Amino acid sequence: MTSYTFDDLVGDEKVFFAEYFNKKPMLRKGALKDPKGVLSLRRLDELVQLEIIRPPYLRVNLKGQGVPEKGYTKTLTVQGTDVTDTVDAQKVYELFRAGATIVWSSLNHVDSSLRRFTQVISDKFGARTDCVAFLTPAGKQGFSPHHDPVDLFIVQTEGTKRWRLWNPPQVRRAQAASYTAEQLGEPVIDVLLEPGDVLYLPYDTPHAAAAEELASVHLSIMIRPRMWKDLLQQSFEELTADPEFNEFPYIGESRDSSVEEAFKEKVRALMDRFEAVEPAAELDRLAELGRRMPGNSMGNTFRTTAELDTLEAGSALRLTDVDVEFGANQDGRVQMTVNGHKVAIPAPVAETLAGMSAGDHVIAADVFPGAEPARAAKTAQGLARLGLLEIVAA
Numbered sequence: 043m044t045s046y047t048f049d050d051l052v053g054d055e056k057v058f059f060a061e062y063f064n065k066k067p068m069l070r071k072g073a074l075k076d077p078k079g080v081l082s083l084r085r086l087d088e089l090v091q092l093e094i095i096r097p098p099y100l101r102v103n104l105k106g107q108g109v110p111e112k113g114y115t116k117t118l119t120v121q122g123t124d125v126t127d128t129v130d131a132q133k134v135y136e137l138f139r140a141g142a143t144i145v146w147s148s149l150n151h152v153d154s155s156l157r158r159f160t161q162v163i164s165d166k167f168g169a170r171t172d173c174v175a176f177l178t179p180a181g182k183q184g185f186s187p188h189h190d191p192v193d194l195f196i197v198q199t200e201g202t203k204r205w206r207l208w209n210p211p212q213v214r215r216a217q218a219a220s221y222t223a224e225q226l227g228e229p230v231i232d233v234l235l236e237p238g239d240v241l242y243l244p245y246d247t248p249h250a251a252a253a254e255e256l257a258s259v260h261l262s263i264m265i266r267p268r269m270w271k272d273l274l275q276q277s278f279e280e281l282t283a284d285p286e287f288n289e290f291p292y293i294g295e296s297r298d299s300s301v302e303e304a305f306k307e308k309v310r311a312l313m314d315r316f317e318a319v320e321p322a323a324e325l326d327r328l329a330e331l332g333r334r335m336p337g338n339s340m341g342n343t344f345r346t347t348a349e350l351d352t353l354e355a356g357s358a359l360r361l362t363d364v365d366v367e368f369g370a371n372q373d374g375r376v377q378m379t380v381n382g383h384k385v386a387i388p389a390p391v392a393e394t395l396a397g398m399s400a401g402d403h404v405i406a407a408d409v410f411p412g413a414e415p416a417r418a419a420k421t422a423q424g425l426a427r428l429g430l431l432e433i434v435a436a
Contacts, residue, residue, distance in 0.1 A: 044076040046159065048166045051195060051240050064193075064244050067207045067231055073240040077199040080159060081149075081261055086177055089146065089153070093118055095129045099152065102134065104142040106186060113137070141182050146175040149261075151336075160263050163195060168329025170266040170336070178203065178253040187221040187250040193265040196241035201256035205241060207231040208248040221248055235260065266335075273328050280327075281315045349433055353423045355407040355415035358434040363400040366430060368392050380428045388413075391421055395430070403434055 052058040053070055062068040074080065089095060102109040114133040117126045138144055150157040150173040157173075164171040180201070189210070196205070206229040226248055234254065235241065243249060245267055251260075268276075287308065291301050369377035376392035378385050390411045398404065409425070410418035425431045 044074075044079045046074060046080075046162060048162050050074060051162070051197075052242065058242075062242055062244075066209050066244065067247055067249075068242040069231055069233055070240045070242075071236075072238050074197065074238040077197065077237040080197060081156065081175055081199045081259060083177075083200055083257070083259060085153075086144075086146070086175065086259065089149075090129060090131045090134055090144075092152075093120070093125075093128050095152070096125070096127050097129070099147055099149075100129050100134070101145045101147065102137050102142050103145060104137060104140065109137060109142065138177065138179060141179050143179070143182065144177040146177075147172070149173045149175050156261075163263055163265060164333055164335075167265055168332040169268060170332060172264045172266070174262045174264065176258070176260050176262065178251075178258045180253050180255055180257050182253055187223065187226060187248055188218060189215075189221075189246045189248045190218050190264070191215065191245055191267075193245050193267060194241075194243040194247070195261075195263040195265075196235070196243065197261040197263065198235040198237055198239045199259045199261060200237055201253060201258035203235050203251050203253050203258040203260055205231065205233055205235055205249060205251045207241070207243065210244050210246045210248075214246045268328075268332065276328055276331060277316070277319065277324060278312075281312060281319075286311065346432060347427065350423050350426050353406060353419060353426065353433065355405075355419040357406045357419070357422070358403055359406055359409070359422055359426065359431040360403045360434050361395070361398045361400050362429060362432050364429050366395070368396055380430050383428060385428065387421075387425075391425075395425075404431075 049055055051070070051073060052062075052068070053073075058068065090100070097111045097115065100114075102114050111127060114130055114137060115127045116130040116133075117124050118128040119125070134144060150160045150171070160171040160173045187206075208226050208229050231241075233239075233241075291297075291304060293301060364381055367379040369379075371389045371392075374389050375386045376389050378387050378392060378395075388410060390413075391409060394404065394409055394411065404422075406419040406422040407415040408418070409422040409431075413421070422431060426433070
């Protein structure tokens with residue numbers, strides 16, 4: 043699959059954020075050069091045949107109505123256990139031939155290449171993204187005019203689909219809604235999307251789409267927006283994690299007046315903590331929380347852990363960014379806390395680690411000054427298994 047950047051999707055990033063983001067829909071014709079590499083009919087055939095696919099990862103819509111799951115699922119026995127709702131590919135094919143739209147929800151949960159594709163967006167926005175694929179037969183409209191409470195990037199990958207879009211309302215809602223043609227008037231964008239075309243829809247943008255002469259495959263990449271109230275709630279949760287806020291007061295009818303004064307004191311304490319927050323650092327933390335939401339994360343722990351089996355005295359390592367705390371030196375050993383795990387290590391090793399910053403390199407033999415290289419390498423291997431060190435790629 044071709045790697046794409048955020049600029050491939052939106053063009054000039056500064057123009058996008060100044061003129062379109064959270065304001066109005068945007069169309070980019072021919073933005074992606076290899077749209078089938080993103081998602082193809084062939085790949086959808088492969089996915090529908092996977093016995094692991096189950097509702098709600100796959101849904102079927104026929105004539106504007108959802109088809110009951112029993113209409114396209116079956117019971118499958120897996121290692122002696124009955125799985126009652128696996129997708130029956132043949133039934134799905136029959137429904138598609140009858141004019142049904144097939145919807146794959148959160149494909150980034152089951153397809154690593156699509157997770158990488160959507161990660162470009164989640165990294166940029168610091169928010170959760172979900173990738174939904176729509177396969178619509180030629181000449182069929184999947185859904186009536188509606189809006190969704192999410193920002194959307196629409197990527198056409200096969201076939202064609204006509205889209206009509208209206209500007210989002212002045213007052214946004216927090217839930218989906220449907221419309222009649224009379225309510226909406228003339229669309230601001232009326233376009234036939236072809237493979238490689240990209241649309242951006244701010245949340246609550248009314249839209250309707252229908253396939254024309256060819257069966258259509260498109261991706262809807264949803265950005266789950268966090269409103270100010272959501273971000274402040276996450277900051278609040280961080281600030282109130284202190285034991286100071288763990289007391290359990292009685293607030294019933296016969297409460298003492300001192301409880302009311304204590305409440306005011308807690309509010310003042312919380313306000314002081316909010317006032318002391320450094321905005322740039324807190325917004326960076328909140329953005330990173332968004333990037334780590336379900337469907338966004340990527341990892342290579344199996345591979346990197348297996349690589350540790352071949353670690354040698356000459357292997358180059360670097361310090362990771364995990365949280366680590368060092369205790370006092372007691373009889374030549376220091377208690378170290380890494381990711382909640384407490385480990386006693388030789389004092390020379392603690393001194394080596396404490397003197398390093400995240401990303402600093404060290405040779406395995408130098409992790410334990412004064413020890414034999416083989417022993418030092420063994421110590422470095424144990425620290426790497428804890429996630430404190432990682433091998434530097436050649």
